[in-house]
Amino acid sequence: MSRLTASKSPYFFNAGLLYDGALLSATADAFAGTLSAIPEFDVLFGPAYKGIPLAAVTCVALANKGINKVYCYNRKEKKDHGEGGTLVGAPMADKKVVIIDDVMTAGTAIREAIAILKEQPGAQLVGIVQLVDRQERGKGSTSTSQEVAAEFGVPVLPIISIGDIITYLKARGGYEEQVKAIEAYRAEYGVVA
């Protein structure tokens, strides 16, 4: 993670742990539901690596709802054989694109993904859906998600936020120390949603 405060964060959100079929299915349904807030889109773009399965399973969840969309992803390293290149899947040129990813910290990865999208002629970013909104300050006083939304003029929608996770942990009980540590961290680095 590139964020300066990353080493101070008492928690790390690891979407790599979503390797269970039922969990992935629920995650995909949540993404598909949140996407209904974006009026028009053609392509789901899942940035490497963790965005890739999220975009793929969301595409399936949409199809199960009768909404047939397409998806694509990038490679972190360019391939010079076979189909070649860094982009795999549906073309983004002249399409309305939603980026699907797990989480933003400093916003570096999402800005890189947007730069890839903008290299495709006529591709238009129409929204970003992230699994967890950390609700932390970015470069200024607002959150990274809010900064990205303002900078690119698109909605940045979360499935859940760190606030939701704290509410859940408090209701569940048994995580008092973890909640205390996260709340202390949020008091220093967090923003109000």
Ligand SMILES: O=P(O)(O)OC[C@H]1O[C@H](OP(=O)(O)OP(=O)(O)O)[C@H](O)[C@@H]1O
């Ligand atoms: O906002 P940032 O500070 O860039 O951090 C968030 C990004 O970091 C992780 O991806 P990473 O680039 O580590 O790649 P991965 O998906 O392969 O883990 C994560 O999946 C986010 O995309």
